[in-house]
Amino acid sequence: MSPIQGTRTGGRSARVQQAVHDAVRDLQRERSRSELSVPLVAQRAGVTPSTVYRRWGTLQELLADVARERMRPDDPPDDTGALDTDLKAWARQYLEEISSSPGREYVRDLVASEGEENSEQCNRYCQVKIRAILDRAAERGEPHPDADTVTDRVTAPIVFRVFFAPGDPTPEWAEELIDQVLADL
Amino acid sequence: MSPIQGTRTGGRSARVQQAVHDAVRDLQRERSRSELSVPLVAQRAGVTPSTVYRRWGTLQELLADVARERMRPDDPPDDTGALDTDLKAWARQYLEEISSSPGREYVRDLVASEGEENSEQCNRYCQVKIRAILDRAAERGEPHPDADTVTDRVTAPIVFRVFFAPGDPTPEWAEELIDQVLADL
Numbered sequence: 001m002s003p004i005q006g007t008r009t010g011g012r013s014a015r016v017q018q019a020v021h022d023a024v025r026d027l028q029r030e031r032s033r034s035e036l037s038v039p040l041v042a043q044r045a046g047v048t049p050s051t052v053y054r055r056w057g058t059l060q061e062l063l064a065d066v067a068r069e070r071m072r073p074d075d076p077p078d079d080t081g082a083l084d085t086d087l088k089a090w091a092r093q094y095l096e097e098i099s100s101s102p103g104r105e106y107v108r109d110l111v112a113s114e115g116e117e118n119s120e121q122c123n124r125y126c127q128v129k130i131r132a133i134l135d136r137a138a139e140r141g142e143p144h145p146d147a148d149t150v151t152d153r154v155t156a157p158i159v160f161r162v163f164f165a166p167g168d169p170t171p172e173w174a175e176e177l178i179d180q181v182l183a184d185l
Numbered sequence: 186m187s188p189i190q191g192t193r194t195g196g197r198s199a200r201v202q203q204a205v206h207d208a209v210r211d212l213q214r215e216r217s218r219s220e221l222s223v224p225l226v227a228q229r230a231g232v233t234p235s236t237v238y239r240r241w242g243t244l245q246e247l248l249a250d251v252a253r254e255r256m257r258p259d260d261p262p263d264d265t266g267a268l269d270t271d272l273k274a275w276a277r278q279y280l281e282e283i284s285s286s287p288g289r290e291y292v293r294d295l296v297a298s299e300g301e302e303n304s305e306q307c308n309r310y311c312q313v314k315i316r317a318i319l320d321r322a323a324e325r326g327e328p329h330p331d332a333d334t335v336t337d338r339v340t341a342p343i344v345f346r347v348f349f350a351p352g353d354p355t356p357e358w359a360e361e362l363i364d365q366v367l368a369d370l
Contacts, residue, residue, distance in 0.1 A: 034243075058219075111348055112297040123349040152362070156345035157337035163296055164308040164344070165336070177337070184369065 019045040020052060024066045033105065038062070064113030067106035071122045077129045083137035083144055084182060090129055091154055091174040099162045099169070107159070126155055143185045153181045204230040205237060209251045218290065223247070249298030252291035256307045262314045268322035268329055269367060275314055276339055276359040284347045284354070292344070311340055328370045338366045 023045035042049040056062035077090045110119040137144040154177045161169040208229035227234040241247035262275045295304040322329040339362045346354040
């Protein structure tokens with residue numbers, strides 16, 4: 001039975017979304033990017049291609065939607081007890097995530113998407129984590145930078161180096177970015 | 186007569202490249218991105234589609250190649266007589282260039298390209314300009330940051346904000362990035 005058949009109509013829209021997203025993620029593990037197509041995704045999800053076209057428009061927009069969902073912050077960032085180590089734990093994890101091969105492809109899908117909604121949402125998710133860390137620092141009474149400063153001085157160079165610079169940035173380099181931001185407080 | 190017919194065979198490869206790149210740039214001015222195709226570009230350039238496929242593989246790679254060429258630094262950066270104003274003039278120009286609608290599309294094409302060669306080349310071009318400015322500062326005996334620091338603290342946040350943050354970054358904000366880097370010397 002396909003993932004969609006046999007379900008009740010209440011919440012069908014959410015179930016279609018779930019089935020199509022799951023199909024994309026499965027296919028991304030099994031096939032190269034150039035092999036993906038709307039008919040292939042639709043078949044795997046048990047929906048018609050026109051359902052996918054109606055909802056997402058193009059394969060590119062569907063991939064961007066999946067990428068955005070993938071970046072949604074599900075867990076609060078680790079609480080290590082201090083701003084310095086909280087930021088470093090987050091930066092290491094973020095660097096690892098986006099420099100992984102699926103992570104690179106997700107960011108590529110977001111940037112390639114026509115509108116800017118998807119990539120902006122991705123940054124908002126990222127800022128949710130940064131703000132949670134900064135709020136904890138404020139509660140502890142620690143001096144801390146604002147979220148925009150962390151974005152410009154940590155998130156931005158991590159993303160830029162992963163996509164535009166040769167060689168893989170190291171966790172040590174990411175930690176140094178944090179040291180520099182905190183030294184400027 | 187098509188741009189290719191009637192030319193001699195010496196340097197044919199360079200002429201094909203030029204004709205195909207010109208065709209892409211013309212079509213980018215006239216049509217939306219989703220209307221572009223290899224056959225359309227080939228027709229405009231006066232070559233066969235298979236010539237384009239053989240050389241560039243896919244439309245995506247061809248667009249990335251054109252984008253990379255577009256970013257090639259042709260002129261040395263303006264010499265305003267001081268590091269501070271040299272960097273600010275360059276940053277304002279760079280921000281204007283990549284936040285323009287063709288600029289955004291060029292960067293999008295670079296990031297969407299499968300290999301990393303194109304986007305890395307783009308950063309190298311950017312670093313050529315930064316290094317020229319820093320070399321001039323060294324000749325004047327001015328204290329100056331290194332090129333990687335300027336990349337992380339100026340280029341990266343400009344690119345990140347253009348692509349991932351809502352609203353358009355202002356020239357004043359870009360100048361402030363420079364002030365902060367120079368204040369840390």
